[in-house]
Amino acid sequence: MKCELFILIFLVEKTALSFIHSNGLTSNDEYPYIGLQQICQENKLHNPIVTLDAYGVLPTDAENFMAEAVESVGPIAVGFSVTDPSFLYYKVKR
Helix, strand or coil: CHHHHHHHHHHHHHHHHHHHHHHHCCCCCCCCCCCCCCCCCHHHHHCCCCCCCCCCCCCCHHHHHHHHHHHHCCCCCCCCCCCCHHHCCCCCCC
C-alpha cells in the first residue's frame, strides 16, 4: 500500500507540475476557485502570474543539488512527503 500511495502522490504532483509548466498559474481574481468540478476554462489562462521553467525529482540526500540550483538558477521550491513513519521523529542535526 505504501508504494501505491507514493506512486499516486507522484503522479498527481507530476500532472500538476506539467500543467503549470505548460500554462503557468493565473490569479484567483482572473480564475476564482469555486469548489466544484468543472471543465477547464482555457480562455482564463492567457495571463499567468507565475510560470515554471523546469521541474524534476531529486535523489535522496540531495542538499548539494539544491545548493547548486540556487546558485546557478535562483530561488527554488521544494516539497516532500511526510507519510514515511520515520519522519515522525525527524530532528535537525546540529
